[in-house]
Amino acid sequence: MENSTLSRPQDIRVDLKLIADMIAPGSRVLDVGCAEGTLLSHLVSTKDVDGRGIELSQAGVNACVSKGLSVVQGNADSDLVDYPSGGFDYAILSQTLQATHRPKDVMEQLLRVGKKAIVSFPNFAYWRCRTYLAFKGQMPMTSSLDYAWYETPNIHFCTLRDFTNLCADLNIQVEKSTIVGNDGEILSYSYDSRRANFFGAQCVFLLNSAG
Amino acid sequence: MSIIPTEPNHHTVILAKDTPMPLDCGAMMSDISVAYNTYGKLNEDKSNAILVCHALTGDQFAASRQPLTGKDGWWSIMIGPGKVLDTDKYFIVCSNVLGGCMGTTGPKDINPETGKPYGIDFPIITIGDMVRTQALLQEYLEIPTWFSVIGGSMGGMQVLQWASAYPDKCFSAIPIATAAKHSAQNIAFHEVGRQAVMADPEWLGGKYLEQGKNPRAGLAVARMAAHVTYLSESALHRKFGRNLQDRDSLTYGFEADFQVESYLRYQGINFVDRFDANSYLYITRAMDYFDLAEDHGGSLPKAFENTSTRFCVVSFSSDWLFPTSESRDVVRALIAAAANVSFVEIETDKGHDAFLLDTPEMLQTIGGFLKSTAISRGLDA
Numbered sequence: 001m002e003n004s005t006l007s008r009p010q011d012i013r014v015d016l017k018l019i020a021d022m023i024a025p026g027s028r029v030l031d032v033g034c035a036e037g038t039l040l041s042h043l044v045s046t047k048d049v050d051g052r053g054i055e056l057s058q059a060g061v062n063a064c065v066s067k068g069l070s071v072v073q074g075n076a077d078s079d080l081v082d083y084p085s086g087g088f089d090y091a092i093l094s095q096t097l098q099a100t101h102r103p104k105d106v107m108e109q110l111l112r113v114g115k116k117a118i119v120s121f122p123n124f125a126y127w128r129c130r131t132y133l134a135f136k137g138q139m140p141m142t143s144s145l146d147y148a149w150y151e152t153p154n155i156h157f158c159t160l161r162d163f164t165n166l167c168a169d170l171n172i173q174v175e176k177s178t179i180v181g182n183d184g185e186i187l188s189y190s191y192d193s194r195r196a197n198f199f200g201a202q203c204v205f206l207l208n209s210a211g
Numbered sequence: 212m213s214i215i216p217t218e219p220n221h222h223t224v225i226l227a228k229d230t231p232m233p234l235d236c237g238a239m240m241s242d243i244s245v246a247y248n249t250y251g252k253l254n255e256d257k258s259n260a261i262l263v264c265h266a267l268t269g270d271q272f273a274a275s276r277q278p279l280t281g282k283d284g285w286w287s288i289m290i291g292p293g294k295v296l297d298t299d300k301y302f303i304v305c306s307n308v309l310g311g312c313m314g315t316t317g318p319k320d321i322n323p324e325t326g327k328p329y330g331i332d333f334p335i336i337t338i339g340d341m342v343r344t345q346a347l348l349q350e351y352l353e354i355p356t357w358f359s360v361i362g363g364s365m366g367g368m369q370v371l372q373w374a375s376a377y378p379d380k381c382f383s384a385i386p387i388a389t390a391a392k393h394s395a396q397n398i399a400f401h402e403v404g405r406q407a408v409m410a411d412p413e414w415l416g417g418k419y420l421e422q423g424k425n426p427r428a429g430l431a432v433a434r435m436a437a438h439v440t441y442l443s444e445s446a447l448h449r450k451f452g453r454n455l456q457d458r459d460s461l462t463y464g465f466e467a468d469f470q471v472e473s474y475l476r477y478q479g480i481n482f483v484d485r486f487d488a489n490s491y492l493y494i495t496r497a498m499d500y501f502d503l504a505e506d507h508g509g510s511l512p513k514a515f516e517n518t519s520t521r522f523c524v525v526s527f528s529s530d531w532l533f534p535t536s537e538s539r540d541v542v543r544a545l546i547a548a549a550a551n552v553s554f555v556e557i558e559t560d561k562g563h564d565a566f567l568l569d570t571p572e573m574l575q576t577i578g579g580f581l582k583s584t585a586i587s588r589g590l591d592a
Contacts, residue, residue, distance in 0.1 A: 052551075061555045062576050065523065068583025072542055072554040082543045 014184035015120050016042065018204045019094060022118055022176060023047055027089035030054070030113060032076045032106075033096030037064035044069070052088075054079055077101045080109035088114045097121045097163075098154040107170060111209045116175065120204040125159035125197045128182070160197045167207060176206035218275050220249050223314055226347040233343075235500075238334040245348050246314025247271050247306035250290055251298035253354070259590055260354045261296060262345060262381075263305040264362030264369035267494055268434075268486060270313040273305040274298075279485040288569050295578040300590065301358065308369075309344040310336040310494050312487035319420060319487045330489055331417035338365070338501045342372040349380065356380050358588055359581065363387035363566035364533065365494070368501050371541065374522070375503055375514040383521040383584045385577060387566045388530050390537035391511055391544070392502040397532060400440055401495040404433030408488045417489055430488045431479030438478045443529035443562035447471060504544075511544035518545075521587075522552040523580040525573060527565040553580060 016039045023029060025047045031040050034053030037060075043049040053071035055061050064071035072079070076093065077100050091114025093106070098121055100106045110117040122145060123129075132140035139149040147154065158166075160179070167174060177191035179200035189196035191203070223246045226232075231241035248271045253260060263273050263286065274290035276283065290296040296303055307315035310333070318333035325332075349357065360373045360381045367389025374384040393401075411429025413419055419426055439447075451471040455461070458468065467473040507513035522545055526538035535556045545552040557572045559565045566573065585591045 058555055058558060058572065061553070062572065062579065065553045065555065065576055066579025066583065068579075068586065070521070070551045070553050072546065072552060073556055074554075082546045084547055084549060087549055 014180055015094065015202055015204060018178050018180070018186075019092060019118050019120060020047065022204070022206045023049065023090055025049070028052075028087070029090045029092060030083065030088040031092045031094070032080065032110070033093060033099075034064060034069075034071060035060050037067050037069045037071065039092070039094060040064065040069050040071075041067050075100075076106050076109075080106065080113055083109075083113040085112050086115055090114050090116050090118055092118045094118075094120045095122070098157050100156060103156050103158070104166060104170070107166065107172065111170075111172060111207065115208070117172075117207045118205065119163075119207065120202065121158065121163065123160045123197065123200045123203055124157040125161060126182075126201045127198050128201075130198075160191065160200055160203050163203070163205070164192060167205075171210045172207050173210040174205055175208050178204045180204070218248075220275060221271070222247055222249065224348070224351055226344065226351060232340075232347065234334055234340045235337040236335045240316070240334065243309065243316045243344060243347070244314065244320070245306050245309075245316075245344060247304055247348060248273060248275060249305075250274050250303040251301050253302040253352075254590075257354050258356070258588060259300065259358055260302045260304060260352070262349070262357045262360045262373070263290070263296070263303055264345075264360065264366035264373075265305060265308065266362070266364040266366045267437075267498065268482065268491075269366070270311065271305045271307045271315075272313075274303070277485070280481070285567060288567070289574070289577075295574050295581065296361070300585070304348070304352065304354075306345060306348055308341045308365075308494065310341070310490060310497065312490040315344070317487065318417075318489035318493055328418075328420040330420065331492070333489070333493060335496060335500075336493055337497050338368045338372050339376065339506075341497065342369050342376060345369070345373070346377060346380070356382055358590065359383040359385060359584065361385040361387070361577075362389075364389055364563065365498050367533075368498065371503055371514075372501075374518060374520050375507075378515075378518045378520055381520050382588055383523070383580075385523045385525070385580065386538075386541065387525045387573070387577075388527055388533045388538075388563055389541075390533050391504060391514070391541050393499050394537070397440075398499045400437065400532075401499055403436050405492050405495060407432040407436070408492060411488075414488065417492075419488070425483070426488045427480075427483040430483045430486065430491060431476075433491060434482040434486075435475040435479040438475060440532045441562060441564045443531065443560055445529065445560040446562050446564075449560065450474075511540065512547040515545055515548040515550050518548060518550050520550070521580075521584055522550055523577065524552060524554040525566075525576060526554075526556045527561065527563070527570075527573075528556055528558045529560045530563040530565065532563040 029049045029051045031053045040051040061073045091110040129140040179187045179196045180202040227241045227243045231239035272284045273286045274284040307313040310317045318329045322329045367386035370386040408429040411426030413424040414426035454470045456470045456473040503514045504511040526535040542554040
């Protein structure tokens with residue numbers, strides 16, 4: 001049952017590749033929640049970006065620093081405020097939004113710090129999550145989100161629809177979106193379609209501040 | 212009390228010979244003697260030099276036998292062939308700070324105007340003055356840019372001062388367990404130490420050397436009090452607990468019943484054999500006066516404006532003398548200044564002293580940082 005839905009390694013790679021595709025070469029990038037620096041290293045080596053990162057875990061920061069990345073130990077909720085406005089071309093939040101305490105504030109900060117933001121997250125309205133909850137009557141556990149409800153760091157799950165509603169509330173404009181299916185395949189549905197919200201397992205958004 | 216080290220890597224040079232060096236207090240100082248150690252070899256394009264800045268009671272013997280104690284250098288864990296500060300790869304320089312007592316001009320030296328030791332007639336010095344002296348040494352050694360400037364505690368203050376005052380002369384900076392200003396609590400601890408020295412009848416208004424005396428008891432107490440601040444409660448508990456020293460039961464007296472008392476007394480007594488009491492007053496004062504933001508109109512980011520130096524800031528979770536919050540203030544300022552900065556807080560119960568000890572995560576972080584920085588400096592083939 002756990003492997004019936006999202007399969008992590010493949011999806012993460014797809015997710016990171018999609019993010020990388022959205023980034024213009026030579027830009028300044030801040031990766032918020034950069035973990036071991038996989039994406040940042042990739043961007044530095046293939047896109048010649050000036051990359052910086054924020055990461056919560058000491059082990060993650062150590063791994064990044066050893067790779068030559070400039071990474072600061074900290075978290076998205078409290079530390080984005082330190083960054084100057086418009087200091088980066090892109091602020092990336094990859095698979096981290098659901099673990100923040102105040103997603104709305106974090107979204108606002110992302111679009112203050114970055115001229116654009118790239119956000120990727122798992123869609124909780126994905127049909128396998130819906131059926132898991134509907135038929136098992138339990139909080140969905142998948143191979144990519146394999147935490148029991150009482151120990152998960154993911155405290156603010158949202159659906160694709162929830163996310164785009166929040167963007168609308170915050171006057172954030174969707175510049176580009178990619179909806180990804182269970183096997184990492186890119187789905188051609190528009191992000192605001194019912195189908196995207198049903199069949200999309202992962203979403204990657206390129207955003208900017210409207211107006 | 213002259214120190215005549217026999218090691219070939221120990222040097223002494225007289226700086227500010229023709230042009231006196233201005234001090235922050237307004238005085239001018241010339242013919243400054245600077246004692247320093249070097250390890251490894253300077254490469255042809257002089258791009259592999261690292262300046263190691265020592266802490267309050269440290270000295271230039273960072274990785275070689277300290278002549279007075281006979282002990283290994285205070286950072287032998289970091290410096291040596293194949294170590295983080297790899298002497299096969301880097302040229303390491305460590306100098307005794309201005310105001311020190313191990314060969315660099317300080318209050319125990321003879322005042323040419325009186326023919327007697329300076330004592331407290333020595334001008335008040337600052338972290339800025341220490342760094343200015345090191346900059347003269349850098350000039351003398353003909354090193355255009357340090358590959359890195361690194362140090363913990365007061366050494367870290369010097370690192371920050373270097374990066375702020377001479378951004379073009381340090382390619383990278385590694386401030387460890389330090390702060391951009393000395394906190395009220397830390398000034399308070401230093402004042403306790405200084406008062407202990409001055410309360411010793413043998414201090415004689417600072418003129419003890421002229422009289423052949425030494426305020427040993429006062430300086431030992433200062434060291435004991437300070438030493439407690441270098442450890443954490445849990446480290447003290449782990450090391451000593453309430454264990455008794457060489458006895459099975461309490462003596463119902465004031466002998467050192469507990470191991471922790473015996474340890475502190477040992478620390479105090481050993482310290483006075485290698486340190487000058489007036490130097491202790493001057494160097495603690497220099498730390499108290501340090502406030503990098505204040506020097507820049509109250510704005511710490513201004514201290515690092517337009518810097519291209521790469522920073523690696525390290526703090527320790529159990530350090531209550533220079534807590535992580537102080538390092539975070541530095542990191543925040545560097546971020547605001549759009550500097551290239553990495554920062555890690557190392558989980559440890561070893562307290563402030565963790566930077567002097569075998570702390571694997573620290574070695575790993577700094578090792579990784581230096582390795583990647585060396586590549587961008589073109590030091591790694």
